[in-house]
Amino acid sequence: MLTTLLSPVVLFFALGVFAALLRSPMSVPQSFAKGLAIYLMMAIGLKGGVEMSQTALSGQVFAVFGAATILSFALPLLAYFALRRTSGLSRIDAAATAGHYGSISIVTFVAAIEALRFAGLPTSGYLVAVAAVMETPAIITALWLALRGRKNDEASDTQIDRGELGREILLNASVVVLIGGLIIGAIAGKDGFEKLAPFFSTPFQGVLCLFMLDMGLNAGRGLRRGWKSLGISPILFGIYMPLLSAAIAAALGTALSLPPGDMALLMVLSASASYIAVPAAMRLALPESNPSVYLTLSLGITFPFNIAIGIPLYIAAANWLVGAV
Amino acid sequence: MTPDLHEKMRLELIIESPALRRAEDILLDANVKGWTVVPAVSGYNGMRRWSRGTDISASTDMVVLICVGDAELLLPCLSKLHSLLKRHIGVLDLTTVQVLRNAEF
Numbered sequence: 232m233l234t235t236l237l238s239p240v241v242l243f244f245a246l247g248v249f250a251a252l253l254r255s256p257m258s259v260p261q262s263f264a265k266g267l268a269i270y271l272m273m274a275i276g277l278k279g280g281v282e283m284s285q286t287a288l289s290g291q292v293f294a295v296f297g298a299a300t301i302l303s304f305a306l307p308l309l310a311y312f313a314l315r316r317t318s319g320l321s322r323i324d325a326a327a328t329a330g331h332y333g334s335i336s337i338v339t340f341v342a343a344i345e346a347l348r349f350a351g352l353p354t355s356g357y358l359v360a361v362a363a364v365m366e367t368p369a370i371i372t373a374l375w376l377a378l379r380g381r382k383n384d385e386a387s388d389t390q391i392d393r394g395e396l397g398r399e400i401l402l403n404a405s406v407v408v409l410i411g412g413l414i415i416g417a418i419a420g421k422d423g424f425e426k427l428a429p430f431f432s433t434p435f436q437g438v439l440c441l442f443m444l445d446m447g448l449n450a451g452r453g454l455r456r457g458w459k460s461l462g463i464s465p466i467l468f469g470i471y472m473p474l475l476s477a478a479i480a481a482a483l484g485t486a487l488s489l490p491p492g493d494m495a496l497l498m499v500l501s502a503s504a505s506y507i508a509v510p511a512a513m514r515l516a517l518p519e520s521n522p523s524v525y526l527t528l529s530l531g532i533t534f535p536f537n538i539a540i541g542i543p544l545y546i547a548a549a550n551w552l553v554g555a556v
Numbered sequence: 557m558t559p560d561l562h563e564k565m566r567l568e569l570i571i572e573s574p575a576l577r578r579a580e581d582i583l584l585d586a587n588v589k590g591w592t593v594v595p596a597v598s599g600y601n602g603m604r605r606w607s608r609g610t611d612i613s614a615s616t617d618m619v620v621l622i623c624v625g626d627a628e629l630l631l632p633c634l635s636k637l638h639s640l641l642k643r644h645i646g647v648l649d650l651t652t653v654q655v656l657r658n659a660e661f
Contacts, residue, residue, distance in 0.1 A: 456604060510615040514574035518643040522616050
């Protein structure tokens with residue numbers, strides 16, 4: 232666990248958080264950070280596709296896809312229930328926040344893959360596709376939670392443009408680049424990827440460090456601005472919810488006899504909270520919701536928790552569970 | 557010699573970027589001939605400061621839509637823009653302005 236905490240990726244993230252908390256004016260240009268994110272997603276998609284091209288699809292793979300989809304649909308229900316019972320958030324804010332906790336954070340996923348590689352645990356390439364699949368169902372559950380019981384006069388005032396929302400949640404950058412990279416990687420295979428390796432493999436760690444510095448700055452600024460308005464209960468939710476989600480994923484992973492690396496990744500996917508795809512969808516579909524609640528929780532609380540404590544914890548738990556079974 | 561000036565209406569809408577397309581659709585439906593969108597860099601909303609580029613999803617970024625045109629075209633858009641602003645973060649103001657080239661508007 233200490234080794235993961237002291238990895239350059241985590242240390243650069245911590246540097247960003249501290250710089251933001253100390254009100255450093257330092258920043259990474261937004262378009263550059265977006266470029267870094269696309270690079271990371273493309274690299275991880277390509278690598279996953281290459282690995283998929285070398286392994287046959289089994290029944291277990293389809294079962295994992297099914298389990299992941301169910302998790303993404305169901306985790307927001309648990310999150311919504313917990314938030315409504317403990318935090319005092321409104322129905323709309325609780326539903327919007329719950330959607331973030333059923334969807335995934337692709338950067339946490341990338342950091343977990345690197346941590347697993349560091350720990351010498353192999354992972355399956357198809358989990359990149361699982362990550363892409365888990366982006367969307369949570370948004371549907373969140374919208375259902377927010378819109379159910381809405382009065383007719385409210386409904387007429389708050390109609391959702393399904394085409395616009397559909398494009399946002401099904402064709403956002405994460406889904407397009409991950410699935411696209413995965414397919415291209417599967418077509419290119421190992422030989423095709425070797426030509427790209429100097430761009431996508433060798434600099435990957437350095438680019439990830441740079442991106443994590445920016446994420447640290449984002450998380451620190453979000454935390455600095457939002458924590459006062461949140462209260463203790465939602466902040467605690469940002470810590471216990473990923474643990475609950477990871478525990479449920481671990482139970483499913485054990486039932487599916489997943490190897491430790493894959494189980495740890497499924498736990499990470501379930502425990503992570505979105506801060507790219509879901510906030511954009513919520514601003515379109517539920518603009519009455521308060522972005523400072525869900526962005527502070529997902530980016531300022533859960534993301535740092537997962538990077539610093541969650542990932543090593545999930546890896547240790549997956550190792551222990553597989554060893555114990 | 558001072559060139560002739562023509563009176564027009566200027567609509568300025570500061571709105572969260574995810575809702576921009578909805579605002580533009582309202583103007584398109586009203587046959588408004590043109591507008592310009594520029595990014596808003598930072599501001600203060602009465603409770604806290606905000607600034608562009610602090611959220612990777614860009615969902616909390618703000619933009620400014622500037623539209624100059626005939627009052628007969630812009631005024632009918634107001635009720636729909638008002639409905640939009642009931643749900644989305646933003647402010648709207650209208651001013652009377654003078655333009656040089658009438659045919660451009």
